[in-house]
Amino acid sequence: MAEKKTILVAPLHWGLGHATRCIPIINALLQHNFSVIIASDGAALLLLQKEFPQLTSVELPSYNITYSKKGSRFKWAIFLKLPHIRKTMASEKKIIAQLVSEGKIDGSISDNRFGVRNKKIPSVFITHQLNVLSGNTTLFSSKIHQRSIKKFDECWVPDCEHSPNLSGKLGHLKNPDFPIKYLGPLSRMKVKNIPKVYDILALLSGPEPQRTLLEEKLITELKGKQCKVLLVKGMVEKEQQSQQIENITVVNFMETAQLEEAINTSDLVISRSGYTTVMDLAAMEKKAFFIPTPGQYEQKYLAKRLKSLGLVPSCKQENFSFNKLKKVPLYKGLKNLNERVDFETLFRLFERK
Structure with missing residues (x-):
């Protein structure tokens, strides 16, 4: 019987959204007979540790993203953080390289952490933002983002490829020059018909x-x-x-x-x-x-x-x-787009030698 492969799942700690949308992916990996190591920092890591107490976890360096009280200054606050973000990415790369050299991981899934990749293993990047909106610098920020995504083997977008979809122009490019797979929307939640409280x-x-x-x-x-x-x-x-x-x-x-x-x-x-x-x-x-x-x-x-x-x-x-x-x-309220995620086909990437 083939040995279980171990996949590292590493969401960005920027609010809890990146971590929570990785929960259905982690559950699917476990159901498809993979071992999983979770990696993040701060509350995102704590949340995943609470959800999956049985899994090994790794603490990654923090990007330390905060907002200013004046929202209008946010873009420039991020710009000033770029040297720190680059340093964090370099530290992430070292940690991943160490895990790969020790034979501890056979693949990685990064949700918006650019340093979580290694040429020796299949590396996936998850994002719903193929275009990064930043006002008058949108074209520039989108090109830089796309150039970084290209370094991964595949980009997974948690949305439908065609209309109707949830992300609009954020998650859709006219002529992408890197491999994109649309998962359909990801959610850890299920609707239930229970009394209102x-x-x-x-x-x-x-x-x-x-x-x-x-x-x-x-x-x-x-x-x-x-x-x-x-x-x-x-x-x-x-x-x-x-x-x-x-x-x-x-x-x-x-x-x-x-x-x-x-x-x-x-x-x-x-x-x-x-x-x-x-x-x-x-x-x-x-x-x-x-x-x-x-x-x-x-x-x-x-x-x-x-x-x-x-x-x-x-x-x-x-x-x-x-x-x-x-x-x-x-208003009509949000509707379920009912697109089933084909995890079996997606995970074939990790079966390659």
Whole structure:
């Protein structure tokens, strides 16, 4: 019998979306008789360790991506971080090279970590952003991004190749010159027909200080209203904690099973318009209201696109008020695109000698 191959799965720690969309991939690898090592840093690593306590994990160096309080400065904050990001990528490469030379891994799947690859093993890059929106520098940032993706054996895009799709121009190129495979949307969530408990579920995530600024805004706007609210902070810590603020139950984090139940038992979800959240809410066919992270072009684009398609209303963070939620019934809500991921064919890449 052939020896089990070991695949390293390494999501970027930038909010929790990259880590959570790797959960269905890790489950599929285990079901297809691969061994898995998980690798990341910070809350993303902690989340995967909680989901898969039986798996070996590796701590990678942190990209340390944070937002400024003024969203408009975000692009330049990232630009100033480039030397640190390059250094982090070099450290990642060393760690991967060491694992390969010790015979510990036979393949790697990187979700937006550019240093997680090695020429001696099949290396996959996962992204929904083949085009990186950055305002007047979009062409430049997209070309640099695409040049980095080319260094991997394959690029996997968690979306449908044709319309209807969730990522729009983010995940689709006219004439790509590197191998792209469309997985269909990825989600760890399943829709269930169970009684409603909450009127509103507020889901927070993403780097500081914007995560806290939105938390404060939502508590101010939702407190004391005639509705039952569950607010999940998206702060993964060792222990789960909860507190009650009038009509709002506040929880620091939830693991997959709990969060799936929370989404299923809520009428409406308020959240960022991060792509993983969009995929999860589409899988659950939820009504939603989006508040894109200030300064993050990708989230602004997704929110604007879904609003123009008549699916989900949205507004700027500073403009949010409880009254804005009255618009929700005028929108159709997200729908499941029902595209099944063919993991068996995808994983053949790792069977090569």
